[in-house]
Amino acid sequence: MRETKAIIEFGTSKISCTVADRRQRMGLEVLASSQIAYSGIKKSNWVDSNEVYYALEQVLETAERQAGFRIRNVEVGIPGSFLRIVNRRAQVATKGRVTERDINFLAAKTQNFEIADDLAVVHEWPSWFLLDDGNVYLDPINISTKTLRGCMCYTLANRFFLNDVVGLMKHLGLRVDNFIPEPLAEALYLVPQERRDSLAVLIDIGYYTTNVSIIYGDSILYFNTIPMGGGSITSDIAYVMKIDTDTAEQLKRRYSFGLEENNSVSYMYAKDQEGKLRKYPYDLVKEIIDARVEHLILYISKLLARPERSLGKKLDIFLTGGGIAYMRGASSFYRAVAGRTPLPIKVSSVKLQTPELHSAYAMLQFAYDGVFVQKPNIKRRGFLSR
Numbered sequence: 001m002r003e004t005k006a007i008i009e010f011g012t013s014k015i016s017c018t019v020a021d022r023r024q025r026m027g028l029e030v031l032a033s034s035q036i037a038y039s040g041i042k043k044s045n046w047v048d049s050n051e052v053y054y055a056l057e058q059v060l061e062t063a064e065r066q067a068g069f070r071i072r073n074v075e076v077g078i079p080g081s082f083l084r085i086v087n088r089r090a091q092v093a094t095k096g097r098v099t100e101r102d103i104n105f106l107a108a109k110t111q112n113f114e115i116a117d118d119l120a121v122v123h124e125w126p127s128w129f130l131l132d133d134g135n136v137y138l139d140p141i142n143i144s145t146k147t148l149r150g151c152m153c154y155t156l157a158n159r160f161f162l163n164d165v166v167g168l169m170k171h172l173g174l175r176v177d178n179f180i181p182e183p184l185a186e187a188l189y190l191v192p193q194e195r196r197d198s199l200a201v202l203i204d205i206g207y208y209t210t211n212v213s214i215i216y217g218d219s220i221l222y223f224n225t226i227p228m229g230g231g232s233i234t235s236d237i238a239y240v241m242k243i244d245t246d247t248a249e250q251l252k253r254r255y256s257f258g259l260e261e262n263n264s265v266s267y268m269y270a271k272d273q274e275g276k277l278r279k280y281p282y283d284l285v286k287e288i289i290d291a292r293v294e295h296l297i298l299y300i301s302k303l304l305a306r307p308e309r310s311l312g313k314k315l316d317i318f319l320t321g322g323g324i325a326y327m328r329g330a331s332s333f334y335r336a337v338a339g340r341t342p343l344p345i346k347v348s349s350v351k352l353q354t355p356e357l358h359s360a361y362a363m364l365q366f367a368y369d370g371v372f373v374q375k376p377n378i379k380r381r382g383f384l385s386r
Helices: 049-067 100-110 159-171 182-190 230-241 245-254 282-311 330-338 355-369
Strands: 004-010 014-023 027-037 073-078 083-097 119-130 135-137 144-158 175-181 200-205 210-216 219-226 267-271 277-281 316-320 379-381
Touching: 004 049, 004 355, 014 049, 014 355, 027 049, 027 355, 049 159, 073 159, 073 182, 073 355, 083 100, 083 182, 083 219, 100 119, 100 144, 119 159, 119 175, 119 219, 144 159, 144 175, 144 219, 159 175, 175 182, 175 355, 182 200, 182 210, 182 219, 182 316, 182 355, 200 282, 210 282, 219 282, 230 245, 230 282, 245 267, 267 282, 277 282, 282 330, 316 330, 316 355
Parallel strands: 004 073, 073 175, 200 316
Antiparallel strands: 004 014, 014 027, 083 144, 119 135, 119 144, 135 379, 200 210, 210 219, 267 277
16 A cells, blocks of 8 residues: 655755655655755744745655656654754652553643743653663553653744744645654654664754754653754855855865875865866865864764763764765764764665755654554663662
8 A cells, every 4th residue: 555745854955855655565665855955044044934935836846746746745844943852850659550541640740831932842752761660661551660750752843933834835735744853753763773772862964053862762852953064164165265155065075084094185176156177275175174073073072971971871873964974984083083983874765865865764754653653661770860
């Protein structure tokens, strides 16, 4: 049985539309994948709101031509810039063993927090449960304990984004079936379950921003958006070398970390605004790119230092996004700066394997699954009970 879904993603520099079928035995079959550059998102707002409609119209038309049919329903990703993650703790007494009623009661107690008028809850899920035995569980049903402690993860979205997107889609004759929090979808479908169940970090480096998520089980314990990404590198190159951003972007994309080891590269080549191929000193390009990426990595390491100290362990890191993940040698450079190597991300769809398409893959899987699959009881020796 075929079931077609269309995913719209508002990236910080591109709007994309991915259309796919998921068959019972064959998995995802990508029918269309289109992208178009636009002014993007900065500081949780459209850079040019008028441009968004026309860019969206074009990306949909391209996807429809590729797929061979009209798109009428879409699932829309909510970018990290428009999200806030809130974790709330509570505890309840049980009658000896944990029941679903106990969990619902605990969840209800965590809901007593103030939500700003411009935010709406779009997803909620238990992060963890702590029982009397000192272990942390992801599913504590029917386990013996007198007190059930737990944490609920709430994902809040900016109402401006939700309302604006619904209006845009309606104007184009489309219905929004669901909104999908992009960081959550990426956490669930880009990081293997066994890594999530022992804590992991997902770093999504986009063009204007970088999202950092600490993941445990099916929830995000910590989330932060850094106003820095691949576009910061491009801007640095353009400013220092006094060239246009298109040429700077070419140099960034052609750069490989670590080439100085063979000391054989003197120049890099890129076309200027007039289309002429020009050469640029490799050492200067290297200095600019390495400095910006090192700054970003150190900033991320500083963000992770405090939670890692409280947890008493270094966390596995996964790197995605089109900001630097596609640049050759990025993982090795990350290791050289931070002393740890990002683990590779593997996706099953051949057409969605490049880093800038990882989020589309994750959101498609999220959309098809609809709800989380129940997992067996899993316990971890109490890292949260210290």
